[in-house]
Amino acid sequence: MKAAVIYETGGPEVLRHEEVPEPECPDGCVVVDAEAISVEGGDLLARAAGELPAVPHIVGYLSAGTVREVGAGVEGRAVGDRVVALNAAGSHAARRAVPAAMTWPIPAELDAARAACVPVTFGTAYECLFTAGSLAEGQTVLIHAGAGGVGMAAIQLAKRAGATVIATASSDEKLKRLKALGLDHGINYATDSFVERTNQLTDSRGVDIVIDSIGGQNLVDSVAVLGYRGTLVSVGVAARAGSALEARSLWARNNTLRGVYLGGAILPEYARIHPMISDMLQRVASGELHVEIDRSFPLAEAAAAHAYLESRRAFGRVILTP
Numbered sequence: 379m380k381a382a383v384i385y386e387t388g389g390p391e392v393l394r395h396e397e398v399p400e401p402e403c404p405d406g407c408v409v410v411d412a413e414a415i416s417v418e419g420g421d422l423l424a425r426a427a428g429e430l431p432a433v434p435h436i437v438g439y440l441s442a443g444t445v446r447e448v449g450a451g452v453e454g455r456a457v458g459d460r461v462v463a464l465n466a467a468g469s470h471a472a473r474r475a476v477p478a479a480m481t482w483p484i485p486a487e488l489d490a491a492r493a494a495c496v497p498v499t500f501g502t503a504y505e506c507l508f509t510a511g512s513l514a515e516g517q518t519v520l521i522h523a524g525a526g527g528v529g530m531a532a533i534q535l536a537k538r539a540g541a542t543v544i545a546t547a548s549s550d551e552k553l554k555r556l557k558a559l560g561l562d563h564g565i566n567y568a569t570d571s572f573v574e575r576t577n578q579l580t581d582s583r584g585v586d587i588v589i590d591s592i593g594g595q596n597l598v599d600s601v602a603v604l605g606y607r608g609t610l611v612s613v614g615v616a617a618r619a620g621s622a623l624e625a626r627s628l629w630a631r632n633n634t635l636r637g638v639y640l641g642g643a644i645l646p647e648y649a650r651i652h653p654m655i656s657d658m659l660q661r662v663a664s665g666e667l668h669v670e671i672d673r674s675f676p677l678a679e680a681a682a683a684h685a686y687l688e689s690r691r692a693f694g695r696v697i698l699t700p
């Protein structure tokens with residue numbers, strides 16, 4: 379079968395489309411024929427840096443398709459089932475083996491491409507807003523990188539929970555389009571100070587929750603827009619830089635800094651998180667929540683797909699099709 383593999387970490391050009399061995403189906407696993415692969419922000423990071431467990435390595439969290447093989451001991455999954463599959467790696471391939479527990483049935487009304495985009499973006503956004511942030515109706519949230527996958531999911535979930543939603547993005551065009559998802563106030567952080575604009579928008583009260591998927595100085599600066607007992611949620615490093623955050627900066631308004639990592643929560647809290655993601659799939663299938671897909675590339679052009687997403691020109695998800 380074909381896969382987009384890497385032999386070293388680096389820029390998008392390290393991705394090569396090659397023939398690789400067919401996956402085996404270990405106990406407790408299913409083999410899924412991919413119909414659509416979602417290119418996630420985390421896939422870019424995994425391709426760009428870090429230790430490779432073996433080479434060639436297949437990056438990627440999420441794909442959706444049809445079960446073709448079921449391993450011993452698996453209950454509740456059968457050959458022919460349409461599922462979305464999540465794992466730490468292996469999505470950029472025509473098929474993959476994943477633990478059956480890390481799959482979700484795709485609701486009948488939902489296509490594979492949109493299903494593939496749901497678990498990590500909506501699951502992570504839910505964890506940021508409700509588990510880490512304890513969002514309540516009437517509160518105000520600032521969502522950085524609102525036009526990214528996690529950002530778009532968070533805007534929708536926050537709005538539907540009765541929050542006032544402020545988001546940042548790098549262009550006025552992206553901010554304009556985010557209004558359709560429920561954005562109340564957009565801030566172009568390429569041209570404006572998000573600290574000044576947020577304080578203007580909140581009459582200097584600050585916000586209850588900031589979701590930061592960018593990291594670096596953006597995380598540090600976000601403390602300045604937290605209201606009394608506000609929570610800053612660190613969830614990503616799209617900027618690929620560390621943050622020197624001074625702990626004392628959290629004192630004056632009794633603020634909280636929280637970290638969210640869906641991958642680290644899903645096994646310890648499986649009984650809560652697996653059904654939460656099933657619920658997100660249903661809400662997308664029903665049309666209550668929206669998955670924005672920017673464009674699709676063939677799997678053979680995975681390098682171009684990564685380069686396109688990394689260029690920050692995409693509005694919504696980029697899909698690979700085997």
Ligand SMILES: NC(=O)c1ccc[n+]([C@@H]2O[C@H](COP(=O)([O-])OP(=O)(O)OC[C@H]3O[C@@H](n4cnc5c(N)ncnc54)[C@H](OP(=O)(O)O)[C@@H]3O)[C@@H](O)[C@H]2O)c1
Nearest residue numbers: 419420523526527528547548591614615616617639640690
């Ligand atoms: N902790 C977790 O469980 C978890 C789960 C999912 C994702 N993440 C992380 O969250 C981050 C976002 O993921 P995603 O899937 O939403 O990514 P995405 O869809 O690729 O969106 C990332 C967005 O970040 C913005 N951005 C701001 N500064 C950037 C920079 N210096 N370089 C590139 N982009 C920049 C871009 O929007 P603008 O151009 O509008 O600024 C871009 O649209 C990633 O770091 C990912 O690893 C973490």
